[in-house]
Amino acid sequence: MPELPEVETIRLQLNNVLKGLKITGIEVLTKKSFLGDPGEVKGKKIIGVRRRAKITIIEMEKGISLAIHLKLTGQLIFRKGTEKKYCEQKDGPFAVCELPNKFTRVIISFNNRGRLYFNDLRIFGWIKVINTSSEIGEEKFGPEANDKKSFTLEYFNSILSKTKKPIKLIILDQEKLAGVGNIYANESLYSAEILPTRQSSFLNDEETVKLRDSIIKVLNEAIKHKGSSDRDEAYRQISGEKGTHQNYLKVYGKAGQKCSKCGGIIKRISLGGRGTFYCEKCQH
DNA sequence: CCGGCATCCTGTGTGC
């Protein structure tokens, strides 16, 4: 679920509330969800929270970090015993009125009585104690997709020219471009008016420029709107509130509806085993 | 090396 904009929103908010705190305890409720020794981080002070691709990295003193991947259904909810809890959605697996809940896998406690709840319905996500960034394969990731300085046009041209794969699969490949997931791959291609199935090496110069601009623009817009909580509404900000960018999506999950630009019908196909949405009329 | 598929899990929605 969470892609770059959602993880970036969480990172920013966690950085605000966790910086300077000490970890006082780690409770692992589901073994598969926590990799490494919880004792290694106990008592450590938090220096800051950063992000690489879709991984949140809580950096502590002595070069130790907690790397967190939310995969499809992970949530990170921060709460202090005293503060008013967010409670809008009472039912369903992603409601966070009462914590811990059935899907809470790890609870991290801090010296200000705050707690960070890692919830994950499908148990695909993980928290990992790391000493070096290579333990999460950081050096393998491509440039950050929302950063026009590292994601250059020259770089984009070079990776596209080398492959015959459909363009959507390339922008979803974290080793080529870091942070784009299924929602924003669909939205970016729509914005650039390019079909997801187009062969990468056949994009012309104009299309390549437009697609790069669209990816950067779409991701940064979504960050402004604090991410998308679509469909099952798993994604939450650290307060438990939903994001708002779902209200701005143009094609993702909209099969059968009218395109807002041209009135054409939004189609759904499967590409690389993932739901793929596009407007047949305005994407070429 | 590549594409395609199954896999890790649990839950919801749809159609018969």
Added chain:
DNA sequence: TGCACACAGGATGCCG
């Protein structure tokens, strides 16, 4: 109402 099946935002590992 029951049941079977499709689908779900990610990423890896296996196969031929």
